[in-house]
Amino acid sequence: MSPAEAKNQIKALTTELKQHNYNYYVLAMPTIADFDFDKKLEQLNKLEKEFPEFADPDSPTQKVGGDITKEFVTYRHRWPMLSLGNTYNEQELLDFDQRIRKAIGDNFEYVCELKFDGLSMSLTYEDGKLVRAVTRGDGVQGDEVTANIRTINTIPKRLYEGGDYPNYFDIRGEVFMHRKAFDRLNNERLENGEVAYANPRNFASGTVKMQDSAEVAKRPLDCFLYFLYTEKPVFKTHWESLQAVKSWGFHTNEHSRLCNNIDEVFEFIAKWDKDRFGLSYDIDGIVIKVNNYSQQQELGFTAKSPRWAIAYKFKAERVQTELLSVSYQVGRTGAVTPVANLKPVLLAGTTVKRATLHNANEIIRLDLHEGDTVFVEKGGEIIPKIISVNPDKRAQNAVPVVYRTTCPACDTPLERKEGEAAFYCPNDEGCPPQIVGKMQHFIGRKAMDIDGLGDETIETLYSRGFISHISDIYKLYEHADELKQMDRFGDKSITNMLDGIEKSKQMPFEKVLFGLGIRYIGETVAKKLAIHFKSIDGLMAATQEELVTADEIGERIAQSLVDYFADEKHREEIEKLKALGLQFVVEIKEVKLASEKLSGQSFIISGVFEKFSRDELKDLIEQNGGKILSSISAKLSYLVAGDNMGPAKLEKAQKLNIPIISDEELLAMIEI
Template sequence: MTAGRPLRFFAYAWGEVSEDLAPTQFESVKRLGALGFKVNPEMVLAKDVDRLLAHYAHVGARRSDLGYDIDGVVYKVDRLDWQERLGFVSRSPRWAIAHKFPAERATTTVEAIEIQVGRTGALTPVARLRPVTVGGVVVSNATLHNQDEIERKDIRIGDTVVIQRAGDVIPQVVEALKERRPRGAKAFEFPQVCPVCGSHAAREEGEAVRRCTGGLICPAQAVERLKHFVSRNALDIEGLGEKQIEDFYSRKIVREPADIFTLRRRMSAGAFDLYSYKTKPDGSRALGKDGKPIVTNKKSIENLFSAIDARRQAPLPRFINALGIRHVGETNSRLFARAYGTFSAFRNAAIAARDRDSAAYEEMLAIGGVGELVAQGVIDFFGEAHNRAAVDRLLEEVQPQEMIAAADAESPVAGKTVVFTGSLEKMTRDEAKSRALALGAKVAGSVSAKTDYVVAGADAGSKLAKARELGVRVLTEAEWLDLIGA
């Protein structure tokens, strides 16, 4: 693809050369030109600062006619032996300096403020502008970043605004000209619901971004959510990858997780067809001896259906992870699965925990590793009726398994608090953690008097020192693996 693009460059500098091209910058570049490289015809040799500035002004005036984008000019010391003596400060040369042009600005009016929903559910306001030319480019919209930005700059529909385009950055709204504000222009009210799916849009404390909570059903997020749902750490459905999800979604065969499990039924009922048929030169389907069309990929489709069926009894942590609840990934899904044992208990707790004074909320926060942010993600998710309905539809097809705690009780590390530090050899830190969690241990990030074991790999630092100070039992990686019987 890159080869197909009309990429060209001007040679401004050189890398390794066996001998200097010339004693000066200017002559070296000329020499590169003589050797056949394209060099910039705007390059000049200036004798003093006034001439540099005059050239800066000259290039600035011609900027929009150059045929390519620039954001300034660069001045370089001409003599290469002086360049060498001046040297570098970290990676910046002392013998070259960029003189940037001011960002190009223009004035226009805001015709509308629209909210875009990204694939992570983030609501981003965009100003639709009366088209205006800035630096040779017609600009008709500009990002407003988020709710705070609109409030801080007090940008309203109908306002005359100054916009700027710096380099290749998306145009920004610099300010609203208040004196030109139309009478009656009202402050913009940021929506509390997702404009795409109508779900509640929540804003976490300390976050500038408001997000749609309709993760399972929001079309703006659906494809990404579905990809996550079938991914390796979630339901892990073999043969159902990102490509198939995109294909099924665009053909409207799969819009939400439950649809994956009804594929076979709906196909049998003739709602759609996933098979590919052998065709004759005239385009008609080739028929076999039995008079039925010859199916060329029957086996792969049957395999896909079997792989889907194999996940109807999903392990609880995978099932929770698959839902894509904000802040609830693999580790937290396991914590919830262990704490609640069944999906219905988890869900009931999440719904009850909406009341901050409830025992359910208190219990959720009492789960080691679950903080307020995670709890909020869970509460928001189940607080959204659209999500509850999508989960209900999913539960008609999938029975998440109960989490069996029996094996854990026998584990020598069940209920113990473990801290991993240093680099481990046999596994990554994440693998070690999930292994420990699976055996019923609690994994903490810092050492305290409550820590039972510190597993110290190579180059363990302050945590190891702290453990020794507190008299916490320190294990090598090998001793730990011994202890858990690995």
């Protein structure tokens, strides 16, 4: 293949795979099979190795994420991130228009943009390279979250050389999450026994502030960019700059519009007040800006906001309907969630029949009675929610809704732990929805990933009495002849299922641990526990005090583990799975030591270092016989401190008289 052909093929594959990544991770709407994607990725990787001069810096072949940020550095904005004034009705918008005309005359245009319901972000580029990402904060300064923002596929880490962009500029935008991705991830949180996020904005915000960028990379964030700041004027109008930044490779929103007058602005608002429900992401209004930069400068600013821009906020759609009943759902972890069953009503373009009531506290807050007329709103929440009750329409003899005291599936008395809002059914070994839910979780893609088994099949096998515990899945081969007598169980499907079950025995310990479905033990936590304790025996033997010494394991997770392993039935099930050949020990990779100069010494690495990453320093310590600890205690030998180290960690080390050394002093200890 000639260099010219390779260059074209690399560019085409890169563009195609970036789009597939965006469709899969961000929109949650894949348009290619995983196998086909992997083949194309493999082809691109091969070409990039053969012709590295043509590789895109943001190639899909490059690893994303991995930097750990214990403390976010506060960074002062070069150009303040001011908030916009809000208006909720047409008269206030007409008043805004009149103020503009009074100040600069009638010869001006507006740019109308969708107002995204996300997290404001400021990106700084130098020589075409992303060097900094900072949250809004208080408008004057915010948190630097560069490592996390680099994981977002639609934010370019480096612009193409030769572009007509300035050497230095800031570009502002909004980080958000598409609804389908939000629903998928929120459902996973509920399955893991974790608290669900109320809306995509909260999920996006929480994700951006995570400490491990590798975990951020697993969450599908998107970002629209919409305002450019430069030292010297580059464009005359905001509309010109939007077209330019799009040509530089930035992700801008396609629905912005240049308007000649306030009437066209009202037309734009009316259109999107109706059409917003057809978007894949949430908007809560329209932003209106004077287009010409000179006119913006003339209009100036108040102390809090620009005089040349305003946000028109949509009213959250709210309807009244009748509460027919309250039912209860039992999740895999035993959490019992109340659901309001409603008289069907049209809301935000869809027919709503049910609304979440979250927990018992919410029923009390609403003072909910049977047959109540309730106000239901969709607003920023994806799942419809009852906002309040209309007491004027309540029947005189209406009976208050009282949260049930027993499980709706098995009638076991419900329990609620101190400090938690949810009630739980403790009968995890005898409650059908929990039993089925645990087995469905176990076979899932992120756990044991068993081919040939799906959620419906698990339900069928449970209802027919073939399985009632996870371990029973591995004994299904004993029922092969009986399975053939059932509908939709042909020879091929049974063979595929049994092969998939057998193959899953090779899944690593961290996947098995996650698959057990212990409350609060998500995919990431399971991995950290496996790395720290090495085996299920080590984990089961650990006390609560020992558990919290593991990386990012808090009191709640530790208590959940102690409670789980205290149940003899759980221990018996683990022994059965051990005997069946599942992996309950971390595969130990032999580490060849460079020396034993740090033998018997323990270290914690904190802060940012100029010459090394923390992982590189960690490897150096371990290769020379040292041990890395996860928390500061009197047992710690040294704290290796870099720039921007957390003050609490420093104070604790000083209080315990622990030696604090630099990376250079560490290198001197091993004579590098």
